[in-house]
Amino acid sequence: MTSAVAGTDDRPDDTPAARPAKAGPRQWAGLAVLVLPVLLIAVDMTVLGFAVPYLTEDLRPTGGQLLWIVDIYGFVLAGLLITMGSLGDRIGRRRLLMTGALGFGLASLAAAFAPTPEVLIAARALLGMAGATLMPSTLSLLRNLFTDDRQRLLAIAVWASGFSAGSALGPILGGWLLEHYHWGSVFLINLPVMAVLLVALPLLVGESKDPAPGPLDPVSVLLSMAAMLPAVYGVKKLAEHGWDPVPAAALAAGLVLGVLFVRRQLRLPHPLIDIRLFAVRRFSVAVATNLMIVFSLVASLFFLTQYLQLVLGMSPVAAGLVLVPGLAVSVAASFVAVSLARRLSLGTVLVLGLALIATGFVLVTQAPPEGGAALIAVAFLLIGTGIGLAETLTNDAILTAAPPARAGAASAISETAYELGGALGVALLGSVLTAAYRIRLEDVAAVPREAMDAARETLGGAVTAADGLPGDAGAALLGAAQSAFLDGMHLTSAIATVIVVAAAVQAGLLLRRDRTPAAGSAGGA
Template sequence: MPTTATISLTETDGPRVGARGWAALVVLMLPVLLVSVDNTVLSFALPEISTALSPSGVEQLWIIDVYPLVLAGLLVTMGTLGDRLGRRRLLLIGATGFALVSALAAFAPTAGLLIAARALLGLFGAMLMPSTLSLLRSVFVNREQRRLAIAVWASAFSAGSALGPIVGGFLLEHFSWGSVFLLAVPVLIPLLILAPILVPESRDPDPGRIDPLSIVLSMAAMAPVVYAIKEFAVDGVTPVVAILFVLGVGMGILFVRRQLRAETPMLDMALFRRGMFSGAILVNLLSVIALVGFLYYVSQHLQLVLGLSPIEAGLALIPGMGMMIVSGLVVVPIARRVRPEVLVPAALVFSLAGYLTVAFTTHAHGVAPLIVAFVLLGIGIGAAETVSNELIVTAAPPEKAGAASAVSETAYELGAVLGTTILGGIITAFYRNSLVVPDGVPAAAAQRAQETLAGAFSVAEGLPAATGQALQQAAADAFGTGVMATSLIGGVLVIGAATVAALTLGRRLGR
């Protein structure tokens, strides 16, 4: 295999694409835009979903988590399948299924059925995401053009996150929560029409085989570990938590051993011997945990604790989302001159400052500290994600673009799961342990209030005015105690990402 340095030199001198290539980029941004809009909209719709479907605290987390969990478990499989069957073909299959299931999710009558629909969305979403990044690699063989293309591609995540609160806020103020799922249909129809025209097909001439046992092992590794983390955040260390964690780790070890021994593995483990590749994957994982965890609790804080409407809460996050886009684009010319092991840690200093801003300002200070905090967080995450994504596709050989893209997207989606699971679970635990239910609240209402913050505010509306206000204040105070602790943990994750970047992003193959 060529070294990373050889790949970089060759691809810098590769042919440059014209207008057709950039038009293909726009098409490939559509599923990325959709996923980011979906994640942000769902966070903002969560209070209304909680009121309409009355999910338990665990069900509320699973409504968010089951989609990225299934998606993360199947990304490597779908990346390999795309390498074999054709990346564009798999993209079109995934887009069709995603649009149809989104329409079904919009009318789910219970929390259980919504969770099931979200699981199916994860299946089809796994077909979408690896295909976009690997097809982008095949379209842009010139590294300078590809670096800009990846920055634009990555900015679609931020653009979708910025657009989501506005569109979602409008929909939630005029329609039911199910309307947020119907957004997938108008986004994916242009993809289905234009992708066959503008995006060339590509595949690996020597792909890894589809191994059913490896698929089962990958899912069996992720699901128990994530569920164990959920239970640990709520109930602490229990025998069930220990058993699930050991089971997940054991299945992960078996998956890796199977790949190492297979003549044509489903996932080429040699990719991870590239220090730059592995380091960039870890930076993505830790950064996304920090970002998604922040969005999970800040959306509830803005709407329930501070009393903003969905669209007002969305507008409050626009400056941070905008800075995420800007920093992702501005970092492109800087990356030509500054080494990644210096640039990424420097960018993440801004994200650390954002988390510290939240940690040391309480909800009594209003919206302004949260806006400032998210601007700082967005600057760091936008720059770090652009650089790390470009390094991931550069460090892998072109014929393994699907597998490398799948690993990158797995890190992103696993980060989304863990962001909600770890940081969301910690806030849930702090909330339950800190909530003091005022006198006069019926037992059944008190039990629902202790499940979630949204449940407490919903219960309070049906109580006498004085009792309801007292319950809302107690719930807000309990939630606020979790925000400080969770923000400090988010800061530690950012420090971890910066440390990994400093130690690994300057490494080449064999180092």
């Protein structure tokens, strides 16, 4: 495979000789290999939450250590995505992907057998470092595998479906593993996938990189990390715990350093990321929509899993099965988006997808205290369908808006939006849910002060406290806590609805006549 040439025009030519070559069996087999890291990362996003009670019992981390075990992966990943995307453009995207896959496997092995919380935190940080190479590399390699507009759009649909399939598989696989094996098994599942990737990737996927990348600016690398890490930390901690001078200072420092980073990129002849890409309307709207997609998915998974398990009393596996139809339909909707793209504008399809997500959140506002599993299944079906419709086209818009030689950096921007969306989804909507829960949970008669304090921390804390009380008092506390959580979930879902509707309005206004390349080349493919 030949490398992309900087500045190559991706628009289809009218002459048959100039049309992009169609992908063959080798390219489609290569796509299957590139989906593996996406599938794995999506599984990893969901299984760790199930493993927390088990690793807490085994390693006995402090509260602060447990937070770092959960958060460090996302912090490091977000801080390195832009750097890794640009590095792949320079040294080769396949080379970077293989290096990251090897590192991801070794870090998974260290995490699985971590003897102390400190070792697990370090292993999770290494997983974040290696993970930052995976997603941008896989998406940018697709552009070189599939040069035909229609085939590329279908390939991106397959790639995006890996994320949804992994999210569906995670709760079921994680629940089964934790019922039968040590908590470290949720990390060991990474090893065979990485082994297949390391063997098959060089056989099926050619190398690609920017042929004239220019030097990698170390100051830009440091500024990108120095801006992202404290900014993500500040937003997450302020949303979780309210005003505190340390995270507020971190957020302010991140914003200042971010401004310095942007100004430096605008001056450099070979920037780490091309800030001017955001002047392209389809690119900026697609990035913002990607952020909203992951924001809604992660936030909904955060409170719906708690509702199903702690309010309705379902097991982890049963709760996962309630959400599987929505995630499975998300896969199917990714392919429906390919067909819709030939008939409708990009803005129209995005509005349709976001409208379905908003409708799903409206249904969640009606979730009852008992017997709500069917309603949640339908609500998440709508959310998953909307995500599947939008995600394929946003990723295609991001790739086609950037010059081929800068595909890695453009993909990294997209993945940064994913990470920020996930962090903000839990941090912002999670904090709203927690605050509403604590306000609504009033003192319960005959329940000791210590038990009430524990119950106000989380719904899981309320369940534990209720188990330690006599029958009537425990039942009263549990009922009050479940009612308070339900009120908070209704409020959070209403806020999410407003946010998603605002994103839909933005997409509709800014992209009314913008069609995908596949739609524009309908007659020539």
